[in-house]
Amino acid sequence: MEKSEHLDLYQxxxxxxxxxxxxxxxxxxxxxxxxxxxxIGQEAVSTGLISARKPQDRVITAYRDHGVAINCxxxxxxxxxxxxxxxxxxxxxxxxxxxxxxxxxxxxxGHAIVGSHLPIxxxxxxxxxxxxxxxxxxxxxxxxxxxxxxxxxALNLSKVWKLPVLWVCENNQYGMGTTVERASAVxxxxxxxxxxxxxxxxxxxxxxxxxxxxxxxxxxxIRSGSGPQFLEINTYRFRGHxxxxxxxxRQQEEIRKWQENDPIGIYRRYLVEEKxxxxxxxxxxxxxxxxxxxxxVHFAESSPEPAAEELFKNIYVEEGR
Amino acid sequence: MPEKTMVEAIRDAMDEELxxxxxxxxxxxxxxxxxxxxxxxxxxFDKYGxxxxxxxxxxxxxxxxxxxxxxxxxxxxxCEIQFADFIYPAFNQIIxxxxxxxxxSNGTWTVPMVIRAPYGGxxxxxxxxxxxxxxxxxxxxxxxxxxxxxPYDAKGLLKSAVRDPNPVIYLEPKKGYRLIKGEVPDEDYVxxxxxxxxxxxxxxxxxxxxxxMHYYALQAAEQLEQEGYSAEVVDLRTIYxxxxxxxxxxxxxxxxxxxxxxxxxxGGYGGEIAAIIAEHGFHDLDAPVRRLxxxxxxxxxxxxxxxxxFMVNPEKIFKSALELARY
Numbered sequence: 071m072e073k074s075e076h077l078d079l080y081q082x083x084x085x086x087x088x089x090x091x092x093x094x095x096x097x098x099x100x101x102x103x104x105x106x107x108x109x110i111g112q113e114a115v116s117t118g119l120i121s122a123r124k125p126q127d128r129v130i131t132a133y134r135d136h137g138v139a140i141n142c143x144x145x146x147x148x149x150x151x152x153x154x155x156x157x158x159x160x161x162x163x164x165x166x167x168x169x170x171x172x173x174x175x176x177x178x179x180g181h182a183i184v185g186s187h188l189p190i191x192x193x194x195x196x197x198x199x200x201x202x203x204x205x206x207x208x209x210x211x212x213x214x215x216x217x218x219x220x221x222x223x224a225l226n227l228s229k230v231w232k233l234p235v236l237w238v239c240e241n242n243q244y245g246m247g248t249t250v251e252r253a254s255a256v257x258x259x260x261x262x263x264x265x266x267x268x269x270x271x272x273x274x275x276x277x278x279x280x281x282x283x284x285x286x287x288x289x290x291x292i293r294s295g296s297g298p299q300f301l302e303i304n305t306y307r308f309r310g311h312x313x314x315x316x317x318x319x320r321q322q323e324e325i326r327k328w329q330e331n332d333p334i335g336i337y338r339r340y341l342v343e344e345k346x347x348x349x350x351x352x353x354x355x356x357x358x359x360x361x362x363x364x365x366x367v368h369f370a371e372s373s374p375e376p377a378a379e380e381l382f383k384n385i386y387v388e389e390g391r
Numbered sequence: 392m393p394e395k396t397m398v399e400a401i402r403d404a405m406d407e408e409l410x411x412x413x414x415x416x417x418x419x420x421x422x423x424x425x426x427x428x429x430x431x432x433x434x435x436f437d438k439y440g441x442x443x444x445x446x447x448x449x450x451x452x453x454x455x456x457x458x459x460x461x462x463x464x465x466x467x468x469x470c471e472i473q474f475a476d477f478i479y480p481a482f483n484q485i486i487x488x489x490x491x492x493x494x495x496s497n498g499t500w501t502v503p504m505v506i507r508a509p510y511g512g513x514x515x516x517x518x519x520x521x522x523x524x525x526x527x528x529x530x531x532x533x534x535x536x537x538x539x540x541x542p543y544d545a546k547g548l549l550k551s552a553v554r555d556p557n558p559v560i561y562l563e564p565k566k567g568y569r570l571i572k573g574e575v576p577d578e579d580y581v582x583x584x585x586x587x588x589x590x591x592x593x594x595x596x597x598x599x600x601x602x603x604m605h606y607y608a609l610q611a612a613e614q615l616e617q618e619g620y621s622a623e624v625v626d627l628r629t630i631y632x633x634x635x636x637x638x639x640x641x642x643x644x645x646x647x648x649x650x651x652x653x654x655x656x657x658g659g660y661g662g663e664i665a666a667i668i669a670e671h672g673f674h675d676l677d678a679p680v681r682r683l684x685x686x687x688x689x690x691x692x693x694x695x696x697x698x699x700x701f702m703v704n705p706e707k708i709f710k711s712a713l714e715l716a717r718y
Contacts, residue, residue, distance in 0.1 A: 162497035171496040178463065179496075183487055189453045190488060193460015193468075200416065200442065200466060219480075223453040230448060384498035385532050387556035 076346050077355055079121055079278065083113040083334050084359035086137040089146055090309075092363055093136070093153055097313045101371070102153050106167050109137035111308035114333035115240050116141045118281030119208065119303070122289055126205040130178040130191045132212055133168035134240075134307075142177035144170065146366035156373035163376040164384075185215040188224035188237075195233040195298075206292045210238045214245025216259050225298070229266045232297040236288055237263070239302045240275065246311045247319040263300035275305030276331045279340060306331075395575040398568035400542035401431050401507075404549035405469060407579060409439050412467060415553055418445040419454055419471030419507075428473050429509055429568055455481035455506060459489050459558075462504040467553060475510035475562060476522040489558040490533030505552045509565035511603055511653055513702045518690035521698075523654035525601075528560045529631040529663070535559045535584055536631040540605035542573040544628060547582030555584060564603035571606055587634040589641065593623035595716050596647035596678075599638065599664055601627040604651045604703055611708035620716040630660055638664060639672045646677035649712050653703050656684035678718040683711045 090108045097106045109116070112134070120129060120141040131138045139149050144160055152159030153167050160172050170180040178194060181187035191209035198205040215221055216239060228235050239259045243250055251257050263270035269291075273284040281303060288299045306328040310317045341347045347355075395403070408415045417432055423446035426433030436444040447454050451472055458468035472478045478485070485506065492500045512521030528536045535557055539545035545563070552559040564571075590605065591612050600608040605626045612622040623645050625637060642648050648668055650661040661682040668680050683703060685691075691701045 161495060161499075164497050165495050169495050171500060173496070173499045178500075181488075183483060186456075186483055186488060189456020189484065190460040190463070192453065193457035193462070194464050195460070196457055197461050197464025197466055200461070201464075220452060220456070223448070223450045224456070227448055227450065227453050227457065384493050384496075386535075387493055387501050387503075388498060 073346055076341060077351070079117055080337055080341065080352065081355045081359050082141055083117050083278070083337065084356055085146055085362055086113045086117070086140050087334060088359055088363040089140065089150065089366065090136060092367055094313060096154070096367070102167070104166060106153070106313045107134045107311065108307070108309045109134055111328065111333070112240060112242060112275065112305045113137055114278035114281055114337065115275040115303050115305050116210070118278040119210070119238060119285045121282050122285035123206070123208060125176065126203065127289065128176050128178055128194050128205060128207045129210070130187050130194065130207065131180065131210040132184065132187065132215065133180065133182045134212070135168065135170050135180040138210065139170040139172070139177060139180070142172070143175040144172050144177060146362050147369040150366040150370040151373050154370045154373070155375070156370055157376045158369070158373040162380060185211065185218035185220035187211070188215070188220045191235055192224050192228050192233055195228065195235045196231065198234055199231070204293055205234065206289050207235045208238060208289070209235055210240055212245065213239060213241040213243070213250050213254065213259055216262055217245070217253055225263065225266045225268060225300070228298040229268050234292045235298040236285070236292055237298060237300045239300070240305055241302055242305050242307045244311065244319070247315070258302070260300055260302040268298055268300050269296065270300035270302070272302040272304060275303035276333045276336055278333060278337050392574040392576055394572050395542045396569045397539070397542050397545050397563070397571045398429060398431050400546040400575045401549055401563060402433065402435070403575065404546040405432065406435060406438070408550055408553040409435065409443060414465065415467040415469065416443045416445060417469045417471065418447050418458060420447055420449055420473050422446060422471050427471065429565060432471070451477050451481040452484050455484040455489070458504045458506070459484060459492070459502055462502040463492065463500055467503050469505045469507060469553060472506060472508040474520050475508040475524045476519045478508055478524055482527070485528070485534070485558070485560070486531055490531045493557070494533060501556050502558045503556045505549070505559045505561050507561045507563060509563045509568070511564050511566055512691035512698060513566040513603070515693070515695070515698065516691070517693035521691035523652070523685070525562055525630060526654055526658060526660045529660050533558070534631065535629065536562070537584055537629050538562045538564070538602045539628065540564065540567070540602050540626050541571060542575045544582050546575055547580055548584065548628065550579070551581045551584045554581070559584065562602065567603050567606055584629050585632065585634060587628055587637040588626045589623060589637065590626045591622065591624040593621040593645065595620045595622060595645060596649060596712060597623040597625055597641040597645045598649045598651060598708065598712060599625045599627060600651040601630060602653070604653055607703065607705045608651055608708055610705035611712055614705070614709045615712055615716065618713060620713070622712055633663070633667070635667055635671070638667055642668050642672040643675045646675055647715050647718065648676070649681045649683060649715050651683045651703060651708055653685050655687045656682060657687050659684050678715055681711060681715050683708060
């Protein structure tokens, strides 16, 4: 990997961290409203994973999607404006936090109904098979989604039809406030893929280099015709399920233990120890990331609200499309 | 012009659309090698191959979900749900995903897909092979809901549905699959989604119906004529978005409205037509609006006489219409 690529990935992670922190503040100020699910602690997962995709590879995820959108190339401005529901947001303010979407960056959402996007991912992958394209669909979901019917139908169907999908379970240990052990018959989620005779693996989601390496390997195997594969990425969200979560279900001790493994700290140490970048350079990246987010906040706050007539637009495909 | 059955017309429409556009494909349970449980896709597997006429696992939500994904990709899927009664597992995919994709993405995503499902009773199917499901979907902006009542319309409307850039729910009155016959041109034509059709012109009252009930309404109108009453019959064809103008024009002309559907009465689609007439055509009315619908029981029971009691038929329509005409 080139140094510039490392610095880019590092910057993406820091942008996500700062953007999520600023979102939390704006939420507390009442400027966002609704529901807000932060990605803090899980930055290495999507940054590593998406760094392994090629432009033709599609990404689709669940509702904890701000970080994934940034990694897919949506600007912090468009993300932040969408969080504030502004006309300049990536979906013109119609989507909001959980429903970011951008076809130009091959980012297929942002889906709020747990597990509901998995069959859709299979359909996107069917498109590649049908059109004889070599794209891989990367479908991300949480551990909670693996207990719902969509998951099992989609895995089965993808295997039967040999669809080019990388199923990625971000196991952050909790479905809302319920631990994996209390909700899933198997605590190692990847075992569920065994039931569909699907090749599977797991990786430490706090270490971006490990995530990237594993993702590169699996995506290229799928591209070469292996059929679908399943990757469980173990991670931890540092914050509650959403901004409204009092977090009575977990101990401060547990949170501290995971935070010592901060994915940004791990990557930073790696970059310095491997002499890829100096502390000063990384501080410079932090500063740039901060500017990117502050610009985004300013852009979002100063953007107009959607016009009233937008309410009735795009219910159906508009004439002339 | 050749005479065809409803199901033959539906098959022809799919055949022609598969031929016309390589992005069109069919997916569903046993649609391929078996040709569909009602034979609606017979011969298409041999003609277009397993890649375009795709046998799916028995998994309705996935049939629709995969269709949505493929449609987002730019394909034109025709998803077959074997019986409308089985559509409920796919409900979330249709309501929350297909119907909302264009809106939530502010127009950047489109879902050009058709979901076909045979619906309705009167075939001895019992509780889970007889249901009418149209009212659920006619409530959802983002969807279009189409119900043909003749072979000609079945072909033309299905071709329009395949070409429509939006998700279309296409409900087929399965009792009429082989019972209803009519002239169907061999050549390419479309019947636009949206407009209703005045299928019989009359003066004394209007019967509004769709699907199998429209077929019966025409028979009831014949009977009414023998009693000296002239009934206008309107085939709604597209129930969402509905053609308000044709409905109101007819009420203006006849002053009396009977709305007929097979689905049970309460919360049924007929309430919407009644509301349109009440809101916008009240001063044209010479009698209260009437609804004739299935009874408010959970489903069509199996026993033959019970099924008969449940089902709206030409005789019931005739009696209701006669009362209204004499009002």
